[in-house]
Amino acid sequence: MADETELGRRLAELAESAKGRAVPIAAYRVRARGNQRLRRRRTALATVVASLAAALVAGGLALAGSARVPEPAAVTPVPTPSPFVRPSPAPGEEYASELGYVYGAVAEGDTVRVTVQQLRGVIQGTASPTGVVHTLTLPRATLVEARRLSGGRPADLQLGQLIGRLADGPRWMFRIDYDSEGRVESLREAG
Structure with missing residues (x-):
């Protein structure tokens, strides 16, 4: 009998300790979905940060490259001169x-x-x-x-x-x- 009492007490302890550790299936799924969303959010954030960093680097390189090359001066287009030259009278002639x-x-x-x-x-x-x-x-x-x-x-x-x-x-x-x-x-x- 003492063995039965001992066995009952151990089973009660085991049941008590299992209660704290046992997780219902619904709670497990909720926690898994939350972790999955958190991983997706972190991945998206890392992608955005990487894209932004790449754009800043490319823009900085473009600005640095354009700073080295002088822009052409603004030139007003000059019309091409006409090849026509008005004739002028020779000395002593009227026309x-x-x-x-x-x-x-x-x-x-x-x-x-x-x-x-x-x-x-x-x-x-x-x-x-x-x-x-x-x-x-x-x-x-x-x-x-x-x-x-x-x-x-x-x-x-x-x-x-x-x-x-x-x-x-x-x-x-x-x-x-x-x-x-x-x-x-x-x-x-x-x-």
């Missing part, structure tokens, strides 16, 4: 002439804007282009000495009267007379 096709005439109020394709001298009835094309804005009353444009008879016309005929492409060849100040004095039909 200097330019040979060219005159076309693309457009009326602009009291003026006429024309395009001039510069030509080299006429050789055996043909002229060769120089590659220089420029525009002139002339008064409507600019004198034009014409022959073919006036029906085959020499005539003095005004540029304003020829706008329609000079509106097309390069067809009419003229000598353009410039005075010593670079102003156009007249156009003379050539060729």
Whole structure:
């Protein structure tokens, strides 16, 4: 009997000690999910910190690299100079002439804007282009000495009267007379 009492007492002690150690299954799962969330949060935080550190390092390197290379100075674009140079009269002459096709005439109020394709001298009835094309804005009353444009008879016309005929492409060849100040004095039909 004493053994039975001893056995009962030991079983009671064992049951008492097991009570403190036994964890219900639901509590175990809750604790496991909490630990899992904590690990995920720590991993995400470590990833964010690593990304931020990498971005700061890359930005610092970019700034350090750009500090060494001087930026180009702000330059105002300069328009390319036109290859056209107004002819000037030789000493003792009143006018200097330019040979060219005159076309693309457009009326602009009291003026006429024309395009001039510069030509080299006429050789055996043909002229060769120089590659220089420029525009002139002339008064409507600019004198034009014409022959073919006036029906085959020499005539003095005004540029304003020829706008329609000079509106097309390069067809009419003229000598353009410039005075010593670079102003156009007249156009003379050539060729």
